[in-house]
Amino acid sequence: MLAIIGGSGLYSLGDDFEVDEQASRDTHFGATSADILQGRWQGFPLLFLPRHGPGHKVPPHRVNFRANIWALKQLGATQIISINAVGGITSEMPPLTLALPDQIIDYSSGREQTFFDGDDGRVTHVDFSWPYSAELRGILLQAGLQLGQGLVASATYGCTNGPRFETVAEIIRLRQDGCNIVGMTGMPEAALARELEVEYACLALVVNWAAGIEGESISMAQVLANLEQGIDRVKALLQAACKLIQT
DSSP states (O other): OEEEEEOTTOSOOOTTEEEEEEEOSEEBTEEOSSOEEEEEETTEEEEEEETTTTTTOSOGGGOOHHHHHHHHHHTTOSEEEEEEEEEEOSTTOOTTOEEOOSEEEEOOOSOOOOSOOSTTSOOOOOOOSSOSOHHHHHHHHHHHHHHTOOEEOOOEEEEOOOSSOOOHHHHHHHHHHTOSEEESSSTTHHHHHHHTTOEEEEEEEEEEEOTTTSSSOOOHHHHHHHHHHHHHHHHHHHHHHHHHHHO
């Protein structure tokens, strides 16, 4: 079953999402960000979880990523499409770009980032060479082609801690490291999905230029305006992807 994790700006799938069940937030890793909704979206069965909770109440450094991914897996998720609002670092990533990262660099800290914490007396390693599902990324690219929406098909996502935005010097470092976009929620979410053998892809919506790229301070008013403008494109792309998965 497909699960969609909604990021900033995507707190519901709209009135055409028919909810059949609403799962409890409780797991042995703590509470999920919100109740997980199970239902049908234009006839397609899926799970939906808003990462930041209803009304965006959970900041990025306090998202219980382990509870979220564990609960989705327990409810039958075999594929996850994650929506992430990000900042653009390189010239091909202006605001309102939709990108499908294929690599990630983790700069976050202080987060519970693995299910394999050694409590069972074993040391477990997973291969994370290619952190995103090629199959899901291909489906999203195909959906974009069908809708006439151009997606950037390759990018490196730099994940910072938040909730503050980065300094100009930090963005210079990320750019030198090879990052094209920067966000606060890409990790450990992607790695946790890999640990549970759930196919995972990120659909990133660029909502601002990163610090120093345009020489101006980041405006939250502009970020919110870009979120509002871009989220309908995200939903349309997700619906087209659901149809492709269904066939």
